[in-house]
Structures are given as structure tokens and as C-alpha cells.
Amino acid sequence: MEKLYLRAFPLLVTILLFPHLLQSQGCLSRQPPRPMVFTPHDRSDADPQQVHISLAGKDHIRVSWVTDTKDSKSIVEYGETPGKYNALATGEHTSYKYFFYSSGEIHHVKIGPLKPSTTYFYRCGDSGPEFSFRTPPSGFPIEFAVAGDLGQTEWTASTLAHVDSEDYDVFLLPGDLSYADFQQPLWDSFGRLVEPYATRRPWMVTEGNHEIEIFPIIHHHGFTSYNARWLMPYEESGSTSNLYYSFDVAGTHVIMLGSYADFDAKSSQYKWLKADLAQVDRKKTPWMVVLLHAPWYNTNTAHQGEGDSMRKSMEELLYTARVDVVFSGHVHAYERFTRVYNNEENQCGPLYVTIGDGGNREGLALTFKDPASPLSLFREASFGHGRLRMVNETHAHWSWQRNNDSNAVVADQVWFESLSASKACWNVDDQGLPSSHKEEL
Numbered sequence: 001m002e003k004l005y006l007r008a009f010p011l012l013v014t015i016l017l018f019p020h021l022l023q024s025q026g027c028l029s030r031q032p033p034r035p036m037v038f039t040p041h042d043r044s045d046a047d048p049q050q051v052h053i054s055l056a057g058k059d060h061i062r063v064s065w066v067t068d069t070k071d072s073k074s075i076v077e078y079g080e081t082p083g084k085y086n087a088l089a090t091g092e093h094t095s096y097k098y099f100f101y102s103s104g105e106i107h108h109v110k111i112g113p114l115k116p117s118t119t120y121f122y123r124c125g126d127s128g129p130e131f132s133f134r135t136p137p138s139g140f141p142i143e144f145a146v147a148g149d150l151g152q153t154e155w156t157a158s159t160l161a162h163v164d165s166e167d168y169d170v171f172l173l174p175g176d177l178s179y180a181d182f183q184q185p186l187w188d189s190f191g192r193l194v195e196p197y198a199t200r201r202p203w204m205v206t207e208g209n210h211e212i213e214i215f216p217i218i219h220h221h222g223f224t225s226y227n228a229r230w231l232m233p234y235e236e237s238g239s240t241s242n243l244y245y246s247f248d249v250a251g252t253h254v255i256m257l258g259s260y261a262d263f264d265a266k267s268s269q270y271k272w273l274k275a276d277l278a279q280v281d282r283k284k285t286p287w288m289v290v291l292l293h294a295p296w297y298n299t300n301t302a303h304q305g306e307g308d309s310m311r312k313s314m315e316e317l318l319y320t321a322r323v324d325v326v327f328s329g330h331v332h333a334y335e336r337f338t339r340v341y342n343n344e345e346n347q348c349g350p351l352y353v354t355i356g357d358g359g360n361r362e363g364l365a366l367t368f369k370d371p372a373s374p375l376s377l378f379r380e381a382s383f384g385h386g387r388l389r390m391v392n393e394t395h396a397h398w399s400w401q402r403n404n405d406s407n408a409v410v411a412d413q414v415w416f417e418s419l420s421a422s423k424a425c426w427n428v429d430d431q432g433l434p435s436s437h438k439e440e441l
């Protein structure tokens with residue numbers, strides 16, 4: 001059925017009609033991308049597939065999955081012992097249509113309250129295999145794995161294997177998930193590819209340009225598939241859109257912004273961000289991490305300037321709130337900047353990291369601008385993933401691991417301190433400005 005659809009709706013049609021839609025990368029010379037992996041459906045129609053979990057408000061986790069039959073139940077049974085489920089939660093389901101494609105039933109069930117650092121065993125929809133996950137810790141240390149622009153190629157498979165080869169607590173994805181690019185069965189294939197990982201640890205994602213999927217005339221609503229399948233805790237964080245939200249985990253406040261939602265000062269996203277930042281208590285969450293798709297700082301020739309208008313609108317909010325680090329994707333390479341505010345080095349600004357190197361089919365963005373900006377401290381066009389470990393309330397370790405076929409190699413790493421602990425960045429003068437800010441005036 002899915003293969004038939006793939007044949008009936010070839011990519012060719014899209015490329016012929018709308019070549020601009022796929023040329024987001026320009027005409028760079030690239031290291032050869034690796035072949036796509038199509039992950040087939042090998043369970044019965046009634047069995048849950050594409051199972052994944054996400055954090056859903058304090059002490060809760062959302063379990064999401066797809067069934068091909070319409071009458072399967074939106075229930076999750078769970079407990080701390082394999083095969084013995086002493087708790088059951090009921091949720092809801094949805095589905096969507098896209099051109100000739102009709103999705104399966106997409107289920108979302110919130111479970112909890114759950115204990116921290118605890119392994120739970122669970123089964124979805126009263127059918128199919130048992131899965132297990134471990135909840136994040138209640139305090140430090142906590143480790144995040146970070147990779148954007150994943151796609152579903154052999155490179156993606158190797159990145160995911162490397163992520164999985166060392167323990168971590170939560171996966172963060174700064175946009176561009178499946179690279180389905182209008183071919184909806186590829187969203188299903190992506191869900192099956194990531195299931196072994198996304199059933200075990202929460203996957204927290206934000207949207208990239210490949211999630212938009214507006215098809216002129218035929219389908220003019222954006223994010224149909226993304227929003228239906230990758231429901232994130234936006235309601236839990238006071239947002240009105242699945243395209244931006246926040247969550248707290250183990251002393252860290254993580255904000256997921258939407259590069260493809262309105263971000264000007266009058267927008268709901270801007271107002272929500274301002275309110276969200278205002279309620280952060282740095283005693284409870286000393287660390288503040290932001291993810292978004294199109295980088296605000298970027299010395300690669302790919303996607304130059306695409307994050308500029310969002311940066312101009314929102315950078316001051318993040319700076320004033322003393323956000324510690326901003327991750328972005330979009331550019332298929334790795335780049336780490338120093339602390340920056342308004343295009344200048346600033347010890348009270350966030351660290352900026354581009355990590356759009358998960359392994360998608362478009363390949364790498366090989367060309368960096370020459371000479372390098374002094375703000376850019378490390379840049380390399382290779383596939384890989386990052387690890388952010390909050391060791392305690394003041395110190396964190398960031399490392400970037402390059403994919404070296406069967407193993408991952410740490411190629412860049414840095415210790416950094418939380419701005420919440422920096423006296424210089426919080427000393428406020430009589431005009432209400434931090435002293436560091438005054439120095440710039």
C-alpha cells in the first residue's frame with residue numbers, strides 16, 4: 001500500500017512542478033550522501049507502531065503511536081515490572097489526510113505521575129510488544145543528546161546508533177525530522193526507524209522547514225503531519241501552538257522556538273516567549289537552553305542570513321534572560337561560537353551551536369566563509385551528534401562527536417558555566433541594566 005503510493009506519487013512530480021521547494025541548500029558541492037533507509041511495517045495492522053515518548057508536564061510522559069486499524073484503543077498500561085502493569089491511562093487519537101494519503105490512527109496518551117530516574121515497562125493499545133523507558137533524573141547530573149536535520153539514511157542510522165551507545169536522558173532535535181518532503185509514507189517510515197530509540201528516552205523536537213509541507217493549491221495548511229504525529233507539551237507550557245513550547249527537566253529550562261511561526265514583537269510566539277522567560281526561577285532551573293531551526297549565527301555559506309529577522313526580533317529577550325546556550329540546525333554541519341550578543345562577543349550572551357548534522361539525504365554543507373569570524377570557534381562539515389551534560393548547577397560539558405562509521409569520535413568539547421552563577425551578568429545598576437550591558441553603551 002505504502003510502496004504503491006510511493007510509486008504513484010513520485011518525487012519527480014514535485015521537482016518538476018515546484019523545483020524551488022527542494023533547492024533549499026543551493027548548489028553546494030557535497031560529500032556523497034548515503035542511501036535512504038525505508039523501514040517497513042512488520043507488525044499486524046492492529047499493533048502499535050512508530051511508538052515514541054515525550055515529556056508532558058511535571059512528572060508526566062506522553063506516549064504516541066500509530067495503528068492501521070481504526071478501532072484500536074488509545075490506552076497505555078504501565079508499571080515498574082516487565083509484564084505487570086498496575087496503572088492504565090486513556091488518551092485520544094487523531095488522523096489526517098494529505099492529497100491521496102490517509103494516515104493511520106495516531107494515538108497520544110499521557111501517563112503519570114511517574115518517579116524520576118525510574119524504568120517503566122509499558123504496552124500501548126492493549127496489543128503488540130512491551131517497551132520500556134527511563135524517566136529523567138530529578139536533579140543533576142543530566143545528559144542531553146542533540147542532533148538536528150536527521151532524515152532517514154544510513155548516516156541517520158549511524159548517528160542514532162552512536163547516540164544510543166552511551167547513556168543519556170533526553171534527546172533534543174532542533175528541527176527537520178523525516179525529510180518526507182510531501183511523501184507521507186516516509187513519515188511512517190521515519191517513525192519506525194526511530195522507534196527503538198524514541199521508545200526508551202523522551203524525544204523533544206521543534207519544527208524545521210521540512211516539516212512545513214505546504215503544497216500549493218492541494219494542501220495549503222502547514223505542519224499537518226508534524227503536528228499530528230509529534231505532539232509536544234505546548235499546552236502544558238502555556239503555548240497555543242505545537243510549534244513552540246518549553247519544559248523543565250532536572251534543573252534545566254528548555255525552550256523550543258519555532259523558526260517557521262511568526263516571531264515579530266506582535267506575534268503570539270513573541271508574547272509567549274516573553275511570559276515564559278519571566279516565570280523562570282533560576283534557583284530551580286539554573287540552566288536555560290533554547291533550540292530553534294534556522295541559525296542566528298552561521299559562517300557556513302548555506303542558509304546565510306535566514307535566521308536574521310528572527311534574531312533581530314528575539315535576541316534581546318534571550319540575552320536579557322541570560323540564556324546559556326542556543327542550538328540550531330538547518331545548516332548540515334557543526335559549528336560552535338563563543339558567547340555572543342548582537343554580533344559581538346559578550347560574556348553574558350548565550351553560546352551558539354549549529355548541529356544540523358544528523359544525517360539527512362541532502363548531504364553536508366561543505367563550504368564555510370573564509371576567513372572565519374573570530375566569533376566562530378570550531379566548524380566542521382561532518383555528520384555527528386552532540387552531548388550536553390549538566391554536571392551540577394554551575395558547570396556543564398558540551399561535546400560534539402563526529403560519525404566515524406562504526407564508532408563516534410569526540411572532535412570538539414568545552415566546559416562552560418551557567419550564567420545564573422555569573423555575578424557580573426546580574427549586577428544591576430540604578431537604571432535597571434546589568435553592568436555588562438552598561439559597558440556596551
Ligand SMILES: *[C@@H]1O[C@H](CO)[C@@H](O)[C@H](O)[C@H]1NC(C)=O
Pocket residue numbers: 391392393394395
Ligand atoms: C561542579 O562541577 C565542576 C566540574 O566538575 C566542579 O569543578 C565544581 O566544583 C562543581 N560545583 C559544585 C558546587 O559541586
Ligand SMILES: *[C@@H]1O[C@H](CO)[C@@H](O)[C@H](O)[C@H]1NC(C)=O
Pocket residue numbers: 404405406407409
Ligand atoms: C575511525 O574508523 C576507522 C575505520 O573504522 C578506524 O580505523 C579508526 O581508528 C577510527 N578513528 C578513531 C579516532 O576512532
Ligand SMILES: [Fe+2]
Pocket residue numbers: 149176208209210293329330331
Ligand atoms: Fe532545514
